[in-house]
Amino acid sequence: xxxxxxxxxxxxxxxxxxxxxxxxxxxxxxxxxxxxxxxxxxxxxxxxxxxxxxxxxxxxxxxxxxxxxxxxxxxxxxxxxxxxxxxxxxxxxxxxxxxxxxxxxxxxxxxxxxxxxxxxxxxxxxxxxxxxxxxxxxxxxxxxxxxxxxxxxxxxxxxxxxxxxxxxxxxxxxxxxxxxxxxxxxxxxxxxxxxxxxxxxxxxxxxxxxxxxxxxxxxxxxxxxxxxxxxxxxxxxxxxxxxxxxxxxxxxxxxxxxxxxxxxxxxxxxxxxxxxxxxxxxxxxxxxxxxxxxxxxxxxx
Numbered sequence: 001x002x003x004x005x006x007x008x009x010x011x012x013x014x015x016x017x018x019x020x021x022x023x024x025x026x027x028x029x030x031x032x033x034x035x036x037x038x039x040x041x042x043x044x045x046x047x048x049x050x051x052x053x054x055x056x057x058x059x060x061x062x063x064x065x066x067x068x069x070x071x072x073x074x075x076x077x078x079x080x081x082x083x084x085x086x087x088x089x090x091x092x093x094x095x096x097x098x099x100x101x102x103x104x105x106x107x108x109x110x111x112x113x114x115x116x117x118x119x120x121x122x123x124x125x126x127x128x129x130x131x132x133x134x135x136x137x138x139x140x141x142x143x144x145x146x147x148x149x150x151x152x153x154x155x156x157x158x159x160x161x162x163x164x165x166x167x168x169x170x171x172x173x174x175x176x177x178x179x180x181x182x183x184x185x186x187x188x189x190x191x192x193x194x195x196x197x198x199x200x201x202x203x204x205x206x207x208x209x210x211x212x213x214x215x216x217x218x219x220x221x222x223x224x225x226x227x228x229x230x231x232x233x234x235x236x237x238x239x240x241x242x243x244x245x246x247x248x249x250x251x252x253x254x255x256x257x258x259x260x261x262x263x264x265x266x267x268x269x270x271x272x273x274x275x276x277x278x279x280x281x282x283x284x285x286x287x288x289x290x291x292x293x294x295x296x297x298x299x300x301x
Contacts, residue, residue, distance in 0.1 A: 006040040007069040008141075009033055010048060010058075014066045015140060018055050040065075070161070073141060074281045092121035093285035098134035099126065099147035102232050102251035103274055107167060108147060111296040115289065122285045130205055130230060131156065131277075138162065138277060144286050146277040147293065149249075151210035152270055163280045165290065167297035170250035172210070172270040173262045175236065177243045180261070187266040190219035197226035199238040199246045205230065210270070211247055218267035236260065251300075 012022035013033070023030045041048050048062035058066060099108045104126070112124050129137075131148035138146045139161060147167070150156045158164075174188045180196070182188045198215070200223075201207035208225070215223040227238045232252035239246050240259040249272045253262055276293055278286055 003040065003043065004069075004072060006036050006043070007065060008073060009036050010040060010062065011066050011069045011073075012140060013037070013049070013056065014058055014062070015136065074279065090121055091119055091284045091288055093283065094123045094125060095144045095285050095289045096142070097124065097126045097145045097147065097289065098129035098137065098143050100130055100149060101128055101230070102249065103147045103149070103167075104128055106251050106254065106300050107274070107293060107296045110299070111289070111292040114296065115292050118292070119285075119288050122288060124289060130201075132204060132206075135159070135162075135277065138279065141279070144278065144283075145289055145293070148275055148277055149206060150273045150275065151206050151213075152272070153213055154206055154209050156206075161280060162277050163282070165276050165294070167274045167276055167293065168300065169271055169273050171264065172247050172249050172272055173253060174265050175239050175246045175248050175253070175257070176261050176263070177239060177245075178259055178261050180243075180245075183261040183263075185263065185266070188263040189266040190214060191221075191267070193245055194219060194221040196224070197242070197244045198223045199227035199229070199235045199242075199244040200225050201230045201235075202228050207247075210272075214247060214265065214270055218265060 009022060013019055016022045019030050019033050019037075023033045037049060044061060044065065046061045047059050048065060049056045050059055097108060108126055112126060115122055115124055131146060134143060134146040134148070135157075137143045139159065148156065151172070174190070174193075176183050176188065176196075182192055193215075198211060200211040208228075211223055211225065215221055227235070227242065227244055229235055229238070232248060235246045235248060236252065236257065238244050247270065251274070274297070276290060278290060282290065
């Protein structure tokens with residue numbers, strides 16, 4: 001009999017690429033993961049992994065098991081949700097959400113409040129996280145819902161095992177200190193901001209890549225990305241206090257912007273899509289949470 005827990009370990013190794021990566025994701029030691037996979041190989045009666053240098057890769061038999069593991073684990077998840085709902089007499093269970101900060105404040109938090117009334121037996125657990133880190137956790141069933149973002153010209157990867165739904169679309173604005181020479185213009189030419197330092201999210205994020213693309217494509221220069229934070233409110237404060245410029249979306253700017261000016265870029269409009277991701281097989285609790293997020297986003301448009 002194959003053990004579901006060990007199947008999950010095998011799938012983690014496949015998705016993470018190394019035993020050490022799987023161990024870090026699950027909070028185990030690499031030796032513990034290796035021992036469990038050795039047991040799984042004995043249960044399967046055939047090798048599942050082979051060494052390639054310092055790493056490992058799945059054998060043909062390992063790929064077969066990983067493919068079936070996704071179906072088996074999804075079935076267990078659905079069974080647990082249905083049992084919780086039967087016991088409670090209504091939709092019940094745990095739903096884990098990850099969201100980037102501004103959507104957390106404007107979309108997720110109101111949805112959680114509404115769910116406490118409409119679905120009191122759903123326990124909603126929410127964590128702040130960027131889509132780059134959250135999507136792998138969603139695919140590995142460590143999360144159930146991800147609220148992500150996608151800037152114009154920077155499409156996110158498409159995963160066949162995930163379902164994506166739009167929540168809203170917003171504009172990205174140029175944010176400047178109120179005393180900047182370009183602050184009086186109705187629309188700001190990015191090409192005139194070559195000398196100013198910029199505040200953006202950390203390297204490797206969509207927001208950072210969007211900054212670089214806009215400055216290169218519309219301004220013809222490489223931005224001086226002097227300040228970094230994944231907290232948009234910190235970026236807004238950096239503009240206010242250090243004289244930097246930033247490109248920030250509407251969701252964060254709706255909190256108020258004293259001390260700065262907000263303008264559209266003159267060369268072209270820049271936008272961002274906000275969306276939700278779930279696994280394709282949605283349990284009733286996940287479907288209820290997705291509907292609440294859609295309703296919350298609709299009221300914020």
